[in-house]
Amino acid sequence: MPELPEVETIVQALRSCLIGLVPIKVICHKEKILRTPDLLPKALGYPIKDISRKGKLILLWTPPYVWLIHLKMSGQLWWQPQHKPLPPHTHLIVSFAETDKQLRYADLRQFGYWQIVPEGKLSQVPFLQKLGPDALSVTPKLLQDRLRKRKTAIKSVLLNQECLAGLGNIYSDEALWLAQIHPLIPASTLSSTQIERLAWAIKKALIRGIKLGGTSIRDYLHPDGRKGLYQNYRLVYRREGLSCLRCGMPIKRIKVAGRSSYFCPMCQKV
Numbered sequence: 001m002p003e004l005p006e007v008e009t010i011v012q013a014l015r016s017c018l019i020g021l022v023p024i025k026v027i028c029h030k031e032k033i034l035r036t037p038d039l040l041p042k043a044l045g046y047p048i049k050d051i052s053r054k055g056k057l058i059l060l061w062t063p064p065y066v067w068l069i070h071l072k073m074s075g076q077l078w079w080q081p082q083h084k085p086l087p088p089h090t091h092l093i094v095s096f097a098e099t100d101k102q103l104r105y106a107d108l109r110q111f112g113y114w115q116i117v118p119e120g121k122l123s124q125v126p127f128l129q130k131l132g133p134d135a136l137s138v139t140p141k142l143l144q145d146r147l148r149k150r151k152t153a154i155k156s157v158l159l160n161q162e163c164l165a166g167l168g169n170i171y172s173d174e175a176l177w178l179a180q181i182h183p184l185i186p187a188s189t190l191s192s193t194q195i196e197r198l199a200w201a202i203k204k205a206l207i208r209g210i211k212l213g214g215t216s217i218r219d220y221l222h223p224d225g226r227k228g229l230y231q232n233y234r235l236v237y238r239r240e241g242l243s244c245l246r247c248g249m250p251i252k253r254i255k256v257a258g259r260s261s262y263f264c265p266m267c268q269k270v
Ligand SMILES: [Zn+2]
Pocket: 244, 245, 246, 247, 248, 249, 264, 265, 266, 267, 268
């Protein structure tokens, strides 16, 4: 599943191609992908002013409307000329007034979605109302507030988008390894030193991910089809049995909240 660094990489790439363009036509082959088909005719014809991100959600600003795009498990955005064959599992195609290039949305597992919202009603979107602060903006104080009342394992709290938006399985493991915190420690019991370290580690892990263009292990690609590079520079994620990069102990894997979690039993003691 694309996490904050993958979505941020996509947003940066889309900004350089889409800003100023006017979407004039949308073809959608899968009803459930476009959640607001009734708003579509009204929302076409306005130039794209900005593209931003909140957690893992992409926001395409065409005032007076905002297009929300969530890639979920396997959504991919492609920026391709019309004559190129469609990528497999393409469900939605946006054409523009000024170019023959198209924004194409492919999604093998079809959990992702597009939603058009009038700008003034953005704050009423339930998903956005529940979403926690963006993980890239984390500070020790903010993290302390978010973790204080949560008694579950820190790993599952970090995965909870209502607590902090943007982290998934990869970068939460990386952050916990950097901060030397065991994934099963109850969030509310972390000391203020640990919280300070974790806030630093979350930012560090995410910024490394963005600099390397994200992680391409399964479906994630840049809009031009290139792969991210982070998979070659992982600190702990999917390194079970390999030596810890800090102390040399073999990395272990356990299940937390149904997800595989990788950690060093020496550096990340309970
Ligand atoms: Zn270690």
